[in-house]
Amino acid sequence: xxxxxxNSGPLSVPEGAIASLNCTYSDRVSQxxxxxxxxxxxxxxxxxxxxxxxxxxxxxxTAQLNKASQxxxxxxxxSQPSDSATYLCAVKGAGGTSYGKLTFGQGTILTVHP
Amino acid sequence: NAGxxxxxxxxxxxxxxxxxxxxxxxxxxxxxxxxxxDPGMGLRLIYYxxxxxxxxKGEVPNGYNVSRxxxxxxxxxxxxxxxxxxxxxxxxxxxxxxxxxxxxxxxGTRLSVL
Numbered sequence: 001x002x003x004x005x006x007n008s009g010p011l012s013v014p015e016g017a018i019a020s021l022n023c024t025y026s027d028r029v030s031q032x033x034x035x036x037x038x039x040x041x042x043x044x045x046x047x048x049x050x051x052x053x054x055x056x057x058x059x060x061x062t063a064q065l066n067k068a069s070q071x072x073x074x075x076x077x078x079s080q081p082s083d084s085a086t087y088l089c090a091v092k093g094a095g096g097t098s099y100g101k102l103t104f105g106q107g108t109i110l111t112v113h114p
Numbered sequence: 115n116a117g118x119x120x121x122x123x124x125x126x127x128x129x130x131x132x133x134x135x136x137x138x139x140x141x142x143x144x145x146x147x148x149x150x151x152d153p154g155m156g157l158r159l160i161y162y163x164x165x166x167x168x169x170x171k172g173e174v175p176n177g178y179n180v181s182r183x184x185x186x187x188x189x190x191x192x193x194x195x196x197x198x199x200x201x202x203x204x205x206x207x208x209x210x211x212x213x214x215x216x217x218x219x220x221x222g223t224r225l226s227v228l
Contacts, residue, residue: 004156032215034215034216042221042222043204043219043220043221043222044157044204044219045219046216046217046218049215049216051215088156088157090157092215099145099162099164099170100145100147100164100208100215100217101147101159101162101172102157102159102217103159103173104149104156104157104158105156106154106155106156107154107156
């Protein structure tokens with residue numbers, strides 16, 4: 001079983017709709033969770049981080065974390081064509097020996113069509 | 115402020131050739147990482163360096179070596195390139211302190227091994 005799994009894509013939504021991206025992880029003691037956006041041919045850029053159960057909002061983006069269910073999601077409201085990209089879920093393990101190492105999911109390709 | 119700089123941006127090798135991918139960061143970060151990204155597989159950790167003078171294996175270290183030359187520079191070496199090492203390689207660095215869980219990525223090196 002892959003340690004971090006994302007919902008299979010690609011995901012296509014119309015402009016103005018809500019895009020929902022999902023991620024599950026297997027390591028129950030994971031502490032930190034991240035969403036990176038990666039445009040085609042570019043490097044990943046961090047868009048959201050979340051550490052506690054519940055919701056965290058930043059503009060049109062909302063990250064949701066449920067540690068009991070080992071589930072983290074990203075909602076993009078009022079989706080724009082410029083949101084079209086690959087979204088990567090990343091999980092950091094617990095403890096001082098993790099040295100900040102991240103485990104990435106395989107990514108979900110999102111296309112927002114006008 | 116350049117952030118994380120990777121060289122070269124593109125490289126084509128023949129099977130059996132060797133090369134070194136260079137990475138340098140100017141943000142005074144302690145930890146540095148090398149990832150590879152293949153289609154549909156997200157990013158996989160090759161090697162990391164928690165601090166100057168230390169290196170350790172990640173998820174897919176076979177066929178690679180690394181050197182943490184100083185705090186700024188972390189290089190990745192392919193001693194005898196194989197077609198399976200065709201990939202996009204990303205270097206990342208991570209600060210200590212408040213933002214310690216966030217990794218910052220370079221622009222990537224696109225490597226083809228023929």
